[in-house]
Amino acid sequence: MPALETEVLVVGGGSTGAGVVRDAALRGFATILVERGDLAAGTTGRFHGLLHSGGRYAVTDPAAARECVEENPILRRTAADCIEDTGGLFVTTRWDDPAFADEFVRGCEETGVPLEEIAVAEALRQEPRLDPTISRAFAVPDASLDPWKLVWGCARSAREHGAEILTYHRVLDLERQRERVVGALVENELTGEELRIRAEIVVNAAGAWAGQIAELAGCKVTILPGKGIMIAMNHRLVNTVVNRCKHPADGDIIVPIRTVSVIGTTDTRVADPDELEVTQGEVEEMLDEGEKLVPGFRKARALRVWAGARPLFSAQEVSDTREVTRTHTLLDHAERDGVEGFVTITGGKTTTFRLMAEAAVDAVCEHLGVDRPCRTQEEPLPGSEDREFYWLGSRVRAREPVPRSDEIICECELITRDRLKAAMAQRHTTNLDDLRRTLRLGMGPCQGGFCIYRATGILHEAERLDQRAANASLLDFLQERWKGVHPILHGDQLRQARLDDWIFQGLLAVQHLPR
Numbered sequence: 358m359p360a361l362e363t364e365v366l367v368v369g370g371g372s373t374g375a376g377v378v379r380d381a382a383l384r385g386f387a388t389i390l391v392e393r394g395d396l397a398a399g400t401t402g403r404f405h406g407l408l409h410s411g412g413r414y415a416v417t418d419p420a421a422a423r424e425c426v427e428e429n430p431i432l433r434r435t436a437a438d439c440i441e442d443t444g445g446l447f448v449t450t451r452w453d454d455p456a457f458a459d460e461f462v463r464g465c466e467e468t469g470v471p472l473e474e475i476a477v478a479e480a481l482r483q484e485p486r487l488d489p490t491i492s493r494a495f496a497v498p499d500a501s502l503d504p505w506k507l508v509w510g511c512a513r514s515a516r517e518h519g520a521e522i523l524t525y526h527r528v529l530d531l532e533r534q535r536e537r538v539v540g541a542l543v544e545n546e547l548t549g550e551e552l553r554i555r556a557e558i559v560v561n562a563a564g565a566w567a568g569q570i571a572e573l574a575g576c577k578v579t580i581l582p583g584k585g586i587m588i589a590m591n592h593r594l595v596n597t598v599v600n601r602c603k604h605p606a607d608g609d610i611i612v613p614i615r616t617v618s619v620i621g622t623t624d625t626r627v628a629d630p631d632e633l634e635v636t637q638g639e640v641e642e643m644l645d646e647g648e649k650l651v652p653g654f655r656k657a658r659a660l661r662v663w664a665g666a667r668p669l670f671s672a673q674e675v676s677d678t679r680e681v682t683r684t685h686t687l688l689d690h691a692e693r694d695g696v697e698g699f700v701t702i703t704g705g706k707t708t709t710f711r712l713m714a715e716a717a718v719d720a721v722c723e724h725l726g727v728d729r730p731c732r733t734q735e736e737p738l739p740g741s742e743d744r745e746f747y748w749l750g751s752r753v754r755a756r757e758p759v760p761r762s763d764e765i766i767c768e769c770e771l772i773t774r775d776r777l778k779a780a781m782a783q784r785h786t787t788n789l790d791d792l793r794r795t796l797r798l799g800m801g802p803c804q805g806g807f808c809i810y811r812a813t814g815i816l817h818e819a820e821r822l823d824q825r826a827a828n829a830s831l832l833d834f835l836q837e838r839w840k841g842v843h844p845i846l847h848g849d850q851l852r853q854a855r856l857d858d859w860i861f862q863g864l865l866a867v868q869h870l871p872r
């Protein structure tokens with residue numbers, strides 16, 4: 358069986374694991390990350406997309422608010438290309454308890470969330486679709502955050518510092534020698550090949566699956582997966598992150614992301630983070646709550662619904678997952694369970710992933726008996742060196758001087774043939790869903806209806822795939838997209854789905870393609 362040796366082995370390729378592998382590599386450790394799917398294929402790629410100012414937690418979870426207050430400016434400095442600086446608003450609607458607004462102001466003052474009350478007229482000028490009956494409005498430094506750019510930025514930086522990133526590698530077992538974890542047995546999910554990785558220390562950053570990984574080392578870590586659903590609407594109904602000014606609840610935030618806006622979210626405890634069913638009731642609730650912020654919300658086309666599982670950690674049993682703090686937890690299994698060479702980093706938010714990584718790698722240093730300072734507070738991610746935020750118009754601007762120079766493959770996300778080919782070459786992947794995560798291919802209003810058969814043809818033409826593999830990749834992509842579309846099939850989205858059906862079943866007869 359092939360074997361690798363390293364100092365640090367990181368399990369999980371979400372924002373936490375990507376942060377840990379980068380931090381460890383920057384501190385000079387030989388590091389390997391293993392992820393069972395693609396990077397950010399877990400909760401990180403299924404989150405709401407909000408770089409928190411801390412406002413959401415200012416009243417109910419001050420420790421989490423303070424962490425966001427600390428990290429928000431650091432990410433703005435070091436990960437600017439992953440951030441669209443939309444700004445955020447907290448507004449009191451007629452459905453909200455007006456007394457909460459004063460509590461909110463006090464909470465922000467106490468936790469250090471930068472806050473400015475603005476006139477309602479000013480808020481409505483900024484966001485004309487907001488319900489005109491709102492009574493108060495507060496500006497905060499919320500923003501929208503691209504998880505794939507963030508995670509791949511960390512991975513690129515880690516690789517530049519010598520780390521190895523093994524996607525599609527699942528941990529089957531952790532190997533123990535007496536009371537010490539000494540490595541892992543992993544399986545390459547694409548080839549079926551098994552691999553042994555020996556490590557001086559293993560960092561469990563498996564998010565909602567961290568309990569399963571800990572169990573492999575004989576440690577009990579109770580993670581309460583908190584399911585949340587989100588719906589992408591086909592327009593930017595708002596250009597600012599808009600939050601209801603009330604105790605955190607379902608469907609009270611709309612985040613503008615690229616060409617769409619996303620409403621979320623719910624919080625329901627589930628048994629298995631791999632089984633996240635979306636119910637019709639949850640969809641209806643989101644749309645109803647959207648109406649309270651933006652009247653007419655339901656008339657926009659709902660493009661896609663998806664769910665993610667929060668990796669919530671609580672030492673005590675709770676029934677309502679909203680009660681669990683959003684701060685992170687570092688579990689040192691040597692101290693806690695008498696198992697050396699193994700730490701778990703869990704909880705937290707994507708907004709605080711860097712802080713979580715710093716805590717985990719500080720623990721690694723302690724275990725390995727070295728003192729190496731963290732550098733991620735200042736060192737920018739690749740692509741963010743100029744500290745310029747992502748701007749929605751940037752792709753159009755990049756094409757403007759010679760508008761017809763390169764064919765557009767995905768009109769919604771303005772992805773050109775050259776960009777697609779460059780991503781194919783860079784990712785070395787034949788999986789269209791991996792390319793989606795890299796480029797946002799097929800994530801706009803047509804949800805792949807017009808672009809994905811073109812992209813399949815280009816993959817085939819580039820001789821990365823034979824005919825059967827290209828067909829399989831197309832069908833897998835369609836199947837994956839369908840999961841997010843079928844719970845919201847009504848109105849214009851139903852029309853779009855019928856059109857897609859005519860294209861894929863009628864014109865291309867995809868169900869008869871040889872695979």
Ligand SMILES: Cc1cc2nc3c(=O)[nH]c(=O)nc-3n(C[C@H](O)[C@H](O)[C@H](O)COP(=O)(O)OP(=O)(O)OC[C@H]3O[C@@H](n4cnc5c(N)ncnc54)[C@H](O)[C@@H]3O)c2cc1C
Pocket residue numbers: 368369370371372373374391392393394396397398399400401402403404405406407408409526527528529562563564565566583584585586587621622623664665666667668703704705706707708709
């Ligand atoms: C609905 C929802 C909305 C959210 N919105 C926001 C938001 O707007 N802003 C914000 O800051 N935070 C938000 N969060 C929280 C945030 O998304 C999570 O805290 C964060 O993504 C967790 O990252 P992670 O890396 O710890 O976990 P994950 O991203 O889940 O990564 C863990 C990885 O471990 C991998 N793994 C599991 N088992 C194995 C195995 N055996 N071998 C190898 N790999 C394995 C999984 O495939 C997964 O990719 C939201 C969460 C939810 C659920």
